Amino acid sequence: MDNQNITRITLASREIVIVGTAHVSRESIELVEKTINAERPDTVCVELCKPRFDALKQQNKWQDTDILRVIKEKRTGALLSQLIMASLQKKIAHKFSITPGEEMIKAIDEAQKLGSELVLADREIRITLLRAWRLMGFCSKIRLITDLVMSLFSEEEITEEEIEKLKRKDVLELALETIGEKLPGLKQTLIDERDLYMAHTIGRAPGSRIVAVVGAGHVPGITKHLGEDIDIERLQIIPPKGILGKAAGWVFSLAIIGIFVAGFLTSGSAASFKMIGWWSAITAFFAGMGALIMLAHPLTIAASAIAAPITTLHPLIAAGWIAGLLEATIRKPQVKDFLALPDDIISIKGFFHNRITRLLLLVAVVNLTTSIGTFLAIPMIMRFL
Numbered sequence: 473m474d475n476q477n478i479t480r481i482t483l484a485s486r487e488i489v490i491v492g493t494a495h496v497s498r499e500s501i502e503l504v505e506k507t508i509n510a511e512r513p514d515t516v517c518v519e520l521c522k523p524r525f526d527a528l529k530q531q532n533k534w535q536d537t538d539i540l541r542v543i544k545e546k547r548t549g550a551l552l553s554q555l556i557m558a559s560l561q562k563k564i565a566h567k568f569s570i571t572p573g574e575e576m577i578k579a580i581d582e583a584q585k586l587g588s589e590l591v592l593a594d595r596e597i598r599i600t601l602l603r604a605w606r607l608m609g610f611c612s613k614i615r616l617i618t619d620l621v622m623s624l625f626s627e628e629e630i631t632e633e634e635i636e637k638l639k640r641k642d643v644l645e646l647a648l649e650t651i652g653e654k655l656p657g658l659k660q661t662l663i664d665e666r667d668l669y670m671a672h673t674i675g676r677a678p679g680s681r682i683v684a685v686v687g688a689g690h691v692p693g694i695t696k697h698l699g700e701d702i703d704i705e706r707l708q709i710i711p712p713k714g715i716l717g718k719a720a721g722w723v724f725s726l727a728i729i730g731i732f733v734a735g736f737l738t739s740g741s742a743a744s745f746k747m748i749g750w751w752s753a754i755t756a757f758f759a760g761m762g763a764l765i766m767l768a769h770p771l772t773i774a775a776s777a778i779a780a781p782i783t784t785l786h787p788l789i790a791a792g793w794i795a796g797l798l799e800a801t802i803r804k805p806q807v808k809d810f811l812a813l814p815d816d817i818i819s820i821k822g823f824f825h826n827r828i829t830r831l832l833l834l835v836a837v838v839n840l841t842t843s844i845g846t847f848l849a850i851p852m853i854m855r856f857l
Contacts, residue, residue, distance in 0.1 A: 492688030514679025516583035593673040604661040667693025747853040752781035758845025762838040792839030
């Protein structure tokens with residue numbers, strides 16, 4: 473029964489069997505089924521948190537998503553990133569006719585058949601992503617966002633050799649490697665910290681015989697830390713936004729307003745009005761162009777342009793959010809868009825065709841083009857000082 477993807481550990485009087493899987497490997501699905509049935513464990517641990525567990529068990533969960541609430545709560549970036557990452561995994565799974573997460577579903581089903589207790593061993597995905605984002609530097613964030621977006625346009629064929637790599641690494645880590653240079657800080661949060669978290673959870677799972685189903689890339693880390701005294705509370709703390717990050721928006725806004733005031737004091741009201749005019753024209757043009765690129769409704773394009781001169785001077789609002797809210801109201805996503813989402817995220821055409829993903833892209837693109845317009849407008853208004 474044992475093979476290179478199964479690790480046995482005796483901890484006190486308990487036996488822990490760790491099954492290392494590829495998240496899109498059919499062999500892994502069969503291995504999970506055979507192992508659980510052969511071991512008949514008291515407890516089955518799976519590399520899932522509650523939100524991911526719900527997503528796997530409730531395939532129509534997307535139908536209940538309140539897209540307006542997502543935009544209002546400023547979660548469009550996080551949701552878009554998750555969908556892009558999911559698209560990378562779906563591309564691999566689609567090529568090999570495998571459902572992503574099927575090995576975890578199999579583990580859950582087999583545990584229920586045997587009456588084994590089920591333990592969700594992984595840290596909540598929201599905490600993991602927020603910790604990763606907050607701990608990354610500005611340049612790393614820009615590089616990651618760029619690589620994620622560029623990955624949508626990649627049409628490279630996925631080889632059998634690449635699918636085999638999934639048996640040695642976590643799928644998320646491998647996906648990140650395919651879209652750019654690996655970020656050490658990102659790996660620490662996405663992989664190393666989760667190794668610690670799962671080692672803690674698995675090590676304290678009830679029963680004398682435990683089977684843990686995890687991505688193969690986590691097996692060495694979990695094995696290393698099993699039985700250690702791990703500060704689990706520390707791993708669940710979401711770092712607060714830095715003081716500089718909180719103040720940067722207000723400092724920038726005050727600086728631009730200060731330039732307008734300086735123009736008035738040094739060159740008179742005519743110069744000040746010209747500065748405001750150029751600022752409004754440039755930021756409005758770029759915001760409107762962003763909405764136009766995404767083929768938004770004419771009212772959305774107009775609203776983006778009108779809002780941009782104001783939102784660029786207020787750090788708590790953004791033209792992209794206004795564009796997204798108006799577009800979602802005018803062209804509200806339908807049930808069919810939610811149902812088609814799993815298939816549409818596989819291709820760039822699908823991303824643009826589906827109202828949900830196009831809405832998320834609209835917010836991101838309008839915010840991006842407005843930012844470009846903002847930085848181009850600064851030297852223009854400085855000429856009047």
